[in-house]
Amino acid sequence: MRYRFRCEYLGSAFYGWQEQNEAGKTKFVTVQSSLEEAFSIALRAPVRIVGSGRTDTGVHARGQCCHFDYEGELDPQKTVRSINGLTKRLIRIRDLQRCADDFNARYDALMRYYQYTIFTRPVALMRDFGWECGSMHLDLDAMEREAAAFLGEHDFIDFCIPRNDGKSTLCTLSEFRLERQNDWSVVFHIKGNRFLHRQVRAMVGTLFDVGRGRLPEGSVNQIFAKQFKGERTWAPPQGLVLHDVIYRDY
Structure with missing residues (x-):
């Protein structure tokens, strides 16, 4: 099943949106990697987050939209509280809801x-x-x-x-x-x-x-x-x- 949510974040705390790895070096802390870690802890399963687009290092967001797939029902309110408790006040999510299985946060944006x-x-x-x-x-x-x-x-x-x-x-x-x-x-x-x-x-x-x-x-x-x-x-x-x-x- 596919879910979507909105999020805001303090861009100066992250190395941009997209998860990045560099050979032989520690993974950079990005918004995407931080959200994936929080969701994986809260849902006890690996979660891949897809955003509407990338933001550069230092760029903030109030209305970034994301989607992810999760095989199972979840309690939106409880999940929102859990994620917001795991992201150290640097990221806040809201409006978590089920959506169509073919919804795409990036490609469906008008x-x-x-x-x-x-x-x-x-x-x-x-x-x-x-x-x-x-x-x-x-x-x-x-x-x-x-x-x-x-x-x-x-x-x-x-x-x-x-x-x-x-x-x-x-x-x-x-x-x-x-x-x-x-x-x-x-x-x-x-x-x-x-x-x-x-x-x-x-x-x-x-x-x-x-x-x-x-x-x-x-x-x-x-x-x-x-x-x-x-x-x-x-x-x-x-x-x-x-x-x-x-x-x-x-």
């Missing part, structure tokens, strides 16, 4: 929704959950106008880690909105059907360069057209949160 936070003044309490840019002035209006260039379907090969696996790098973004929370905190709301490795961080870093005047408006379209030459900024991981994954029935 939309991924990320948020990225920038602080435009020095902060202490929230610095692990946003990009602290000190007292730098950013032209937020220019950043908002430039963000519109990402909307629609584009080849994001130049906004991700280089890849040569032959897989498509086309993505469709339906939202890229800037929200001014106050006079020192800005949140980008970004929705798309799929995202490539470090794509959001590359996009936000480019907008940051436009906002501080290092790059002119129109740079995003130049990059898409492969007419851009020069260095660009990559936004750090701690400002990024996988906020939600959207499905037809969950």
Whole structure:
């Protein structure tokens, strides 16, 4: 039988989402490996967790969706309590339920929704959950106008880690909105059907360069057209949160 659940986690505590092994070295602690260990203890059987997508080292999540197979009935409430008691307050799961046997957390996702936070003044309490840019002035209006260039379907090969696996790098973004929370905190709301490795961080870093005047408006379209030459900024991981994954029935 197949089950699914939502989870949130503190990305700075893990070496990304995906379980990793390196020859001759200790296994890295990842979100996936931590969940699999907790479920295997709670259910007393090996459990393989499949997530909706991978998050990088340092990237947080509020609404990651996962599925797993387990041959037997389980008590969702009891299992949730057990898992949350085993994950050292670094991971929390919720909404555990039976689902169709052909449900796939990754391939059935219609939309991924990320948020990225920038602080435009020095902060202490929230610095692990946003990009602290000190007292730098950013032209937020220019950043908002430039963000519109990402909307629609584009080849994001130049906004991700280089890849040569032959897989498509086309993505469709339906939202890229800037929200001014106050006079020192800005949140980008970004929705798309799929995202490539470090794509959001590359996009936000480019907008940051436009906002501080290092790059002119129109740079995003130049990059898409492969007419851009020069260095660009990559936004750090701690400002990024996988906020939600959207499905037809969950």
